[in-house]
Amino acid sequence: MEPDLDPLLAVLEDGSLDGYLIDDDDSDSDQRYVSGFTAPDAYQTLVTADGGVHLLVSGLEYGRATKEADADSVSRRSAYDYQALVAEHGSYEGTVRTIAAFLADHGIDSVAVPRNFPTGTADGLRERGLEVAVEREGVVEGIRATKTPWEANQISATQSANEAAMAVAERLIATTEIEDGALVRDGEELTSERVKREIEIALLRHGCALDETIVACGPDGADPHNRGSGTLEAGELIVIDIFPRDKGTGYFGDMTRTFVRGEPSEEARQRYDVTREAFDAALEAIEPGVTGAAVHDATCDVIEDAGYETLRSDPSAGTGFIHSTGHGVGLDIHEQPSLSPTGGELEPGHVVTVEPGIYDPQVGGVRIEDLVVVTEDGYENLTEYPIRLEPRAN
Amino acid sequence: MEPDLDPLLAVLEDGSLDGYLIDDDDSDSDQRYVSGFTAPDAYQTLVTADGGVHLLVSGLEYGRATKEADADSVSRRSAYDYQALVAEHGSYEGTVRTIAAFLADHGIDSVAVPRNFPTGTADGLRERGLEVAVEREGVVEGIRATKTPWEANQISATQSANEAAMAVAERLIATTEIEDGALVRDGEELTSERVKREIEIALLRHGCALDETIVACGPDGADPHNRGSGTLEAGELIVIDIFPRDKGTGYFGDMTRTFVRGEPSEEARQRYDVTREAFDAALEAIEPGVTGAAVHDATCDVIEDAGYETLRSDPSAGTGFIHSTGHGVGLDIHEQPSLSPTGGELEPGHVVTVEPGIYDPQVGGVRIEDLVVVTEDGYENLTEYPIRLEPRAN
Structure with a gap:
């Protein structure tokens, strides 16, 4: 399936934002729709301003994600030293730093996020200097209609x-x-x-x-x-x-x-x-x-x-x-x-x-x-x- | 069931915060645990510094919540003019204002929230002058163990x-x-x-x-x-x-x-x-x-x-x-x-x-x-x- 992400890309352009980030588990239908993938534990989907779709998943899900997802790239958390970051900074800060490294890898300084995006991740990314803006109208839900x-x-x-x-x-x-x-x-x-x-x-x-x-x-x-x-x-x-x-x-x-x-x-x-x-x-x-x-x-x-x-x-x-x-x-x-x-x-x-x-x-x-x-x-x-x-x- | 919320109350005291707020649906086991209630659509659970548990639910869920929840009080959204607020300000802003009114009703100016708390709600409450601090250690998950x-x-x-x-x-x-x-x-x-x-x-x-x-x-x-x-x-x-x-x-x-x-x-x-x-x-x-x-x-x-x-x-x-x-x-x-x-x-x-x-x-x-x-x-x-x-x- 090729979802029509144009309305989402228009939101990024209007807000001069580099990408749209989802951080959720299989209870989130928007993420499943955009990524063509779902997993019981949280993973991240990034849509870049050029319409690229990029996933960040655990090592456990990596093989399945590369096969099943409708994504331009799939990264595993270990590529950003997730385990070492968690060992040094704890689960919360280690996870935020991993996501920040994934975003940096894609040249992203600012993101729109859905209303239900985790405040823990949003605040953590903001502390690391990223701009995080809530997309308030539910644009992906609108596309899904x-x-x-x-x-x-x-x-x-x-x-x-x-x-x-x-x-x-x-x-x-x-x-x-x-x-x-x-x-x-x-x-x-x-x-x-x-x-x-x-x-x-x-x-x-x-x-x-x-x-x-x-x-x-x-x-x-x-x-x-x-x-x-x-x-x-x-x-x-x-x-x-x-x-x-x-x-x-x-x-x-x-x-x-x-x-x-x-x-x-x-x-x-x-x-x-x-x-x-x-x-x-x-x-x-x-x-x-x-x-x-x-x-x-x-x-x-x-x-x-x-x-x-x-x-x-x-x-x-x-x-x-x-x-x-x-x-x-x-x-x-x-x-x-x-x-x-x-x-x-x-x-x-x-x-x-x-x-x-x-x-x-x-x-x-x-x-x-x-x-x-x-x-x-x-x-x-x-x-x-x-x-x-x-x-x-x- | 009477969950032991003391570790959560200690977090509120340490942070000089008035309450702990959850805003989620039935995919959130922490909220189910604290409130003794679950519903397919989002509802809100407030734990006040004195250990009180207060719910905010839709009219549809109100009857069941008053019967089933382990809560000191249950409020319905209509008590805070939810429909009128949504009609005037749209779904996003109307929902935030309803939650803000519910918090004001309980004398709450500052809240701790879980890591997965919706950024849309957090930012909306902050715009209305409330302090929203992410609880980073997962204290409720710890209690649930x-x-x-x-x-x-x-x-x-x-x-x-x-x-x-x-x-x-x-x-x-x-x-x-x-x-x-x-x-x-x-x-x-x-x-x-x-x-x-x-x-x-x-x-x-x-x-x-x-x-x-x-x-x-x-x-x-x-x-x-x-x-x-x-x-x-x-x-x-x-x-x-x-x-x-x-x-x-x-x-x-x-x-x-x-x-x-x-x-x-x-x-x-x-x-x-x-x-x-x-x-x-x-x-x-x-x-x-x-x-x-x-x-x-x-x-x-x-x-x-x-x-x-x-x-x-x-x-x-x-x-x-x-x-x-x-x-x-x-x-x-x-x-x-x-x-x-x-x-x-x-x-x-x-x-x-x-x-x-x-x-x-x-x-x-x-x-x-x-x-x-x-x-x-x-x-x-x-x-x-x-x-x-x-x-x-x-």
């Missing part, structure tokens, strides 16, 4: 794994018996925990992992951040929201479906139909040049017209449509752009969720979510999973 | 799940047929990938997750950082290293076993026996007051006496015992203290791995690893898993 075709393919692959996991969950629910109002399989009540575990196992089989997943029934589903627990009940709305990450590429997928096993209430069915209509309206609105705010408005229009509250009609609403319409997905599960009141113009290559929902503890929650990529003339849906309230076994 | 009995129990629980996963892996290997030198089950070659997947599934069933696991056969096992891939072979050393994390508590376990299915070479068997002897010598050496360096020396003595190289006998050795004897385990998989040339005095409550190994691409790798807690008069082994070269089905 627009996916290359390769990136869109990775996200699509994770979403395919996600579909396999959703199919496992739907089948589990569809094949239950109903006994005393509870869903029962093989003589045992089917729980949220059991469905989540089977989702996770299905994802593992497809090379994906997740920290959390949502299988929330009845009132649990009315709180968009409740992960759900306990027995699944007949006739109640069950919200299933899965957001796995491919273990190799690091790209996420994201999808939500809502099911009822048994007979839903009339009100639940109506909310499902309105959510589906809002979902279709949001998709209909997506094309380059349209703002995320406009897509969100199109979604709110449908839900408000049907008589439900939104955060647009009442900013303090506790029921109705109480979140935004969507968010960017990539190396982070939540990234730019957003389909929300503050969402800016959509561009080809943006990958966003579309996920309207209607919530009320008295009725439960409904949410329908697909993942789409904005194209030159509209969007392509990266999700191929049926949307239906009644779960089926296949 | 000594586990409370509750923490040792959590680590022990994760290690029990780890044992269940190791049993699945051992059984898989033990129940293979040998065909043309390959391990075969149900007519299919047993691969590293398959064993890893079954390990992960077993851990999921016990509420644990892992990012990586090692099942490395033959030459793969001779590189301590190779995760392993492809068909497992008969008569070859197979290194299995599992380091899961409990999804609820966040505490890690860590264990390694080495197996051979079929007949090992004489040399492989000898290396196994020497590694076992070194493992026993290391355990024998562990007690309060002994340094991690001395434990490492005891391990090296055995391995060198048997005629193999170590990094002590040759710092550039590429074969033999080419890593340290052990590391601390807790909310991070690698933390203080270390059983290595720089390892300081062991204290009751330290939890460390003991994991000698001998490596050579010509022979393969051997590693044996248990996890122990240092007690008043020695150690308690948190691992109850047999150590044997020949895998068994039960």
